[in-house]
Amino acid sequence: MNNQAQPILESEADLDSLVDHLRQRLGAGEALPAERVMAEQYAVKRHRVRQALALLRRHGDLEPPRRMNAAGGESLIRATNPLEVIELRLALEPALARLAAVRATPLEIARIVRAATTPPDMQRSTADLAFHKLVAAASGNTLAADLYALLRKVGSDARVRVQSTAPTCPNRLAQRDQEHRAVAEAIAARDPERAEAAMRAHLNAVHRMILNRLTAANAA
Numbered sequence: 001m002n003n004q005a006q007p008i009l010e011s012e013a014d015l016d017s018l019v020d021h022l023r024q025r026l027g028a029g030e031a032l033p034a035e036r037v038m039a040e041q042y043a044v045k046r047h048r049v050r051q052a053l054a055l056l057r058r059h060g061d062l063e064p065p066r067r068m069n070a071a072g073g074e075s076l077i078r079a080t081n082p083l084e085v086i087e088l089r090l091a092l093e094p095a096l097a098r099l100a101a102v103r104a105t106p107l108e109i110a111r112i113v114r115a116a117t118t119p120p121d122m123q124r125s126t127a128d129l130a131f132h133k134l135v136a137a138a139s140g141n142t143l144a145a146d147l148y149a150l151l152r153k154v155g156s157d158a159r160v161r162v163q164s165t166a167p168t169c170p171n172r173l174a175q176r177d178q179e180h181r182a183v184a185e186a187i188a189a190r191d192p193e194r195a196e197a198a199m200r201a202h203l204n205a206v207h208r209m210i211l212n213r214l215t216a217a218n219a220a
Helices: 011-028 035-041 046-058 070-079 082-103 106-115 124-138 142-158 170-187 192-219
Strands: none
Touching: 011 046, 011 106, 011 124, 035 046, 046 124, 070 082, 082 170, 082 192, 106 124, 106 170, 124 142, 124 170, 170 192
């Protein structure tokens, strides 16, 4: 990561840019430095850094959900499996997308639309998680967003993920982005029924992929 000053202007659009920069650093496993250091690195005032950190906390990127402790998260990881995780996502996320279509602010919609397409310099898993957390946060239901962040934390643990030795389908990223964009477009259109249906269709595709991987693993 280049830690030289990267000027970011003091506007709402550039607050989004700062958030994206910090999210990418977190996604790469980097610990963020002190507020003063980040303000110098990005040539912004410290209050702008605080705003960006608050948004990251709100979206679950910066710290574990406040209703989860380490012991509780560990016990959930030991007791679950990939199918339980995706089944719960299918029960929860379509409802969150529906709420987001009704409640999301214009700024939240803009972030969701932008996150629907994976940036070329971002890891696939990081981009996927960012998109889904933005939708959850835009639902306006803090408890549900926290529960969703806990669910994804459990699902991202290596002991829960389905390990696959097969190469990733080269078309899967384009397909996933298309599914994400369908959700984002429905939210932007303030169409809760379409947003719910698009999210369910997307997660059904993920469900099928997990089943295929489990079948291949069991056959090996």
